[in-house]
Amino acid sequence: MKKKFGLISVFFLFVFLFLAACSSDTTTNNNNNTDKENDNTSSTETSKEETPKEGGTVTVAFNSEPGNLNPVIWATTSDTNVTHMVFDSLVIPDKELKMVGRLAESWEVSEDGKTYTFHLKKDVKWHDGEPFTAKDVEFTFTSLADSTYDAGAYWRVDPIVGAAEYKEGKADKIEGIEVVDDHTIKFTTKEPFAPFISGLFIAVLPAHILQDTPPGEWEKHASNRSPIGTGPFKFVKWESGQYIELEANKEYFAGAPKLDKVIVRFGDANTMLASVLSQDVDITSVPVAETPSVATLDFASLVNQDALSVYYVGFNSKNDHFNDPKVRQALAHAVNKEAMVASILGEYGEVADDVFPSAHWSHSPNLKVYDYDTSKSDALLKEAGYQKNSKSIYEKDGKELSFLMEVPTGTKEREKSGVLLKQMWEELGVKMEIRSLDFPTLVTKLLPTTDDGKQREVTKEDYDAYILGFGIEADPDEYRSYFGSAYMPPNGYNFVGYSNPKVDELLEAQTKEIDLEKRQQLIWQVGEKLAEDEIWIPLYEQVSPFVVNNRVVGFEPDFRGATFNAKDWSVK
Numbered sequence: 001m002k003k004k005f006g007l008i009s010v011f012f013l014f015v016f017l018f019l020a021a022c023s024s025d026t027t028t029n030n031n032n033n034t035d036k037e038n039d040n041t042s043s044t045e046t047s048k049e050e051t052p053k054e055g056g057t058v059t060v061a062f063n064s065e066p067g068n069l070n071p072v073i074w075a076t077t078s079d080t081n082v083t084h085m086v087f088d089s090l091v092i093p094d095k096e097l098k099m100v101g102r103l104a105e106s107w108e109v110s111e112d113g114k115t116y117t118f119h120l121k122k123d124v125k126w127h128d129g130e131p132f133t134a135k136d137v138e139f140t141f142t143s144l145a146d147s148t149y150d151a152g153a154y155w156r157v158d159p160i161v162g163a164a165e166y167k168e169g170k171a172d173k174i175e176g177i178e179v180v181d182d183h184t185i186k187f188t189t190k191e192p193f194a195p196f197i198s199g200l201f202i203a204v205l206p207a208h209i210l211q212d213t214p215p216g217e218w219e220k221h222a223s224n225r226s227p228i229g230t231g232p233f234k235f236v237k238w239e240s241g242q243y244i245e246l247e248a249n250k251e252y253f254a255g256a257p258k259l260d261k262v263i264v265r266f267g268d269a270n271t272m273l274a275s276v277l278s279q280d281v282d283i284t285s286v287p288v289a290e291t292p293s294v295a296t297l298d299f300a301s302l303v304n305q306d307a308l309s310v311y312y313v314g315f316n317s318k319n320d321h322f323n324d325p326k327v328r329q330a331l332a333h334a335v336n337k338e339a340m341v342a343s344i345l346g347e348y349g350e351v352a353d354d355v356f357p358s359a360h361w362s363h364s365p366n367l368k369v370y371d372y373d374t375s376k377s378d379a380l381l382k383e384a385g386y387q388k389n390s391k392s393i394y395e396k397d398g399k400e401l402s403f404l405m406e407v408p409t410g411t412k413e414r415e416k417s418g419v420l421l422k423q424m425w426e427e428l429g430v431k432m433e434i435r436s437l438d439f440p441t442l443v444t445k446l447l448p449t450t451d452d453g454k455q456r457e458v459t460k461e462d463y464d465a466y467i468l469g470f471g472i473e474a475d476p477d478e479y480r481s482y483f484g485s486a487y488m489p490p491n492g493y494n495f496v497g498y499s500n501p502k503v504d505e506l507l508e509a510q511t512k513e514i515d516l517e518k519r520q521q522l523i524w525q526v527g528e529k530l531a532e533d534e535i536w537i538p539l540y541e542q543v544s545p546f547v548v549n550n551r552v553v554g555f556e557p558d559f560r561g562a563t564f565n566a567k568d569w570s571v572k
Contacts (some may be wrong), residue, residue: 010382010392023381030353032440033476034100040052046341046546050127051121051572052258052553052554052570052572053258053570053571053572054258054570055571056259056260056261056570056571057259057261057262057263057571058259058262058282058283058552058571059263059264059265059282060263060264060265060268060281060283060562061244061264061265061267061272061276061281061283061284061562062078062081062265062272062284062285062417062562063272063285064077064078064134064267064408064410064438065078065440066081066082066083066244066266067443068219068224068225069082069083069086069224069227069238070205070218070219070221070223070224071083071087071203071205072140072144072151072153072202072205072218073151073152073218073219073224074151074152074447075152075444075502078439078440080561081264081562082244082246082563084228084231084237084563084566085230085231085246085262085563086231086235087203087204087205087227087229087230087231088124088203088204088226088229088230088231089104089201089202089203089204090102090104090118090120090200091104091197091198091200091201091562092135092201093198093473095558096306097360097474097475098473099198099200099201103120103137103230104118104119104120104121104123105119105122106118106119108410111356112192113167113187113192114189114190114192114503115173115186115187115188115189116186116188116189117180117184117185118137118148118185118186119183119184120132120134120182120184120185121253123253124230124253125251125253126209126229126230127234127235127249128206128228130208132186132204133182134180134182134183134185135179135182135207136205136206136207137185138177138185138207139207140186140202140203140204141156141157141160141174141177142166142173142204143210143215144156144157144215145157145158145166145167146167146215146216147164147165147167147168147169148214148216149216150216150454150455150491151215151218151219151455151492152447152481154167154492155199155480155487155492156199156200156202156445157174159188159189159191159193159199160174160176160177160187160188161174161175161176161188161189162174162175162176163176163192163358169381174190175188176188176190176368188321191512192514193511193512194510194511194513194514194519195475195476198474199474199475200476201473204230205545206228206229206367209223209228209545210223211328211426218297219453220453222247225238231249231250231252231567232249232254232256232257232261233246233247233248233249233254233257233567234246234247234248234249234349239569241266242266243263243264243265243266243567244264244496245248245262245263245264246262246263246264247260247261249262254567255567256567257567257569258554258567258570259569262563262569264563265281266299268410269284269285269410269411270286270302272289272432273287273290273294273339273547274325275437276547276549277299279549280300281432282553283546283547283552284543284546284547285411285545285546285547285562286302286546286547287411287412287413288348288349288412288413288542288545289412290342290345291545294545294547299550300549300550301547301548301550302545302546302547302548303546303547303555303556303557304545304546304557305544305545305546305558305562306543306559307471307542307544308357308472308542308561309357309359309469309470309471309472309559310352310354310355310356310357310469310471310538310539311468311469311538311539311541311542312355312468312469312470312536312537312539313331313405313421313466313536313539314462314465314467314468314495314496314535314536314538315328315465315536316446316458316460316462316465316496316497317497317498317535318458318460318497319403319460319465320399320457320460321396321401321403322465326380326383327381327386327401328534329370329380329534330376330377330378330380330381330384331377331425331430332370332427332430332534332537333358333370333371333372333373333374333377333380334377334424334430335370335372335537335539336352336424337351337352337372337540338372339372340417340420340539341540343416343420344413344416344417344420345413347543348543348544348545349413349540349541349542349543350541351539351540352539353367353370353538354367354531354538355479355530356472356476356479356523356535357472357541360472361520362472362476362523362527363524363527364524364525364528365476366528367522367524367527367528367531368491368528368531368532369531370534370537374427374428375473375562377428378428381394381429384396385397386401392429393429393430393431394428394430398490400431401429401430401431402430402431403430403431403432403433403464404433404434404435404463404465404467405418405421405434405435405464405465405466405467406433406442406445406463406464406467407436407437407466407467408438408439408466408468409437409439410439414467414468414469415436417539418467421467424435442468443461445462445466446458446463446489446495447490447493447495454490455489455490456489456491457488457490458489458497458507467539469542471559473559473560476510476523477507477510477511480499481494482494482496482498483498483500483503483507483526483530484504484507484508485498485499485500485501485504486504488557496536498533498535500529503526503529503530505527506523506525506526506529507526509522510523510526524570535561545559550572551571552569552572553569553570553571553572554569554570556566556568
């Protein structure tokens with residue numbers, strides 16, 4: 001398939017040629033570190049200069065600045081790009097999604113499947129030198145059930161005996177969390193709970209830093225911008241709008257990082273990509289349209305991130321139009337996903353028909369597929385009571401089918417998707433306007449707060465629709481917080497306001513099913529019901545290309561995040 005180069009590609013090519021010409025006369029030192037080498041040789045060649053070494057700095061750039069660095073407060077990808085390097089969790093998923101220990105050395109599960117005994121690693125220290133103990137684990141998970149906590153992670157502790165009573169103020173501790181000694185802790189669930197261990201994949205927080213502040217006030221705590229963790233890198237400073245600096249934790253219990261520092265920069269995609277060309281940035285994501293020109297660089301390479309995620313359109317079910325499934329189904333039939341993928345993503349994407357990623361066991365082969373057929377859209381809208389007016393716009397009870405789509409900036413493919421959707425739906429007879437906004441601003445609409453900063457429920461005035469991506473981090477049970485009716489803000493991430501008793505029943509049933517094949521069938525049914533209701537319209541799955549300076553060794557992004565293995569990065 002032929003690739004077309006836009007003006008931006010020409011600009012990048014000009015910058016590259018200009019810099020290359022300058023480098024023939026002058027040698028420059030980049031201000032983010034002093035050990036970059038003007039090494040344009042193939043990464044497969046062996047030489048003394050190419051041998052990975054200890055020390056050095058890597059600068060990685062992302063499109064959005066973190067909102068905060070407390071990983072239990074409405075964590076987003078922008079946040080975890082940093083917090084994955086600063087904090088540790090009891091367990092982490094390996095590349096095959098099997099949960100393995102991080103702060104946990106080992107664990108046992110009782111015969112009845114209700115009690116989990118974790119043995120913690122010894123000689124682990126917080127970055128300020130304080131010892132890490134089971135008290136920190138107890139503090140973290142107890143805090144998620146605190147009556148003042150409203151930042152989206154209560155679902156992780158809800159299965160534990162006494163969590164609900166503690167949250168309601170009927171108990172002064174959680175009965176099912178027991179500290180046995182400094183390095184042993186027990187969790188007891190009300191009944192066998194299949195995804196319990198995967199739910200523990202969340203950072204453990206320092207009790208000695210936060211224990212005197214109610215969880216409901218953590219958003220204002222100073223540690224949000226200067227966190228203390230146990231992870232492989234220590235926080236150094238945060239220059240708002242520019243970068244976050246981290247330094248190696250030389251006493252890290254799993255072995256010191258190979259690098260001295262990681263600099264995390266943030267800015268728009270064009271600026272960050274230009275910084276790679278000037279070699280001020282080592283790693284950043286690449287808009288798909290720019291991959292052909294980036295591939296010509298002799299000092300850098302393209303590396304793909306296979307994420308278990310789906311890009312989708314989400315609807316506010318409290319909107320007067322979108323509370324009717326027929327309207328959502330009609331819009332789904334009017335999306336030419338094949339054309340969208342071909343024009344925007346090419347070889348880097350594929351059509352998605354399921355909210356669960358197609359490469360994961362949670363994806364059902366039996367769900368309803370909305371083929372591109374606007375005659376079906378017309379029929380569904382008429383069934384819903386809509387007729388076209390004199391302007392060929394569908395309306396009902398004198399109100400035009402018109403809405404505002406929130407499209408976060410920073411990802412070119414997402415921005416282009418919004419433009420294509422507008423064209424497709426307006427051809428159908430639906431008016432749509434696009435509002436471009438940064439990701440943190442979108443979060444304030446999906447997870448709104450009161451004037452005093454408390455999370456509140458979403459109303460129809462907060463937003464109409466939006467485009468985002470979502471995927472599996474550790475277990476498909478994560479979707480329960482997005483589609484379970486009990487998890488609408490402030491209790492979870494169900495900001496679309498979706499409610500279906502059958503889906504609630506299935507989501508709860510899959511947590512109790514220990515047999516994986518039977519659990520898979522229940523998850524499949526969840527996906528099938530969501531496809532019928534189409535509260536999300538899945539658009540595509542995308543392989544995300546990154547450009548990496550060839551001096552960097554070990555950058556291996558996957559579904560866990562771009563920086564998840566930063567401890568193992570090194571430079572030549």
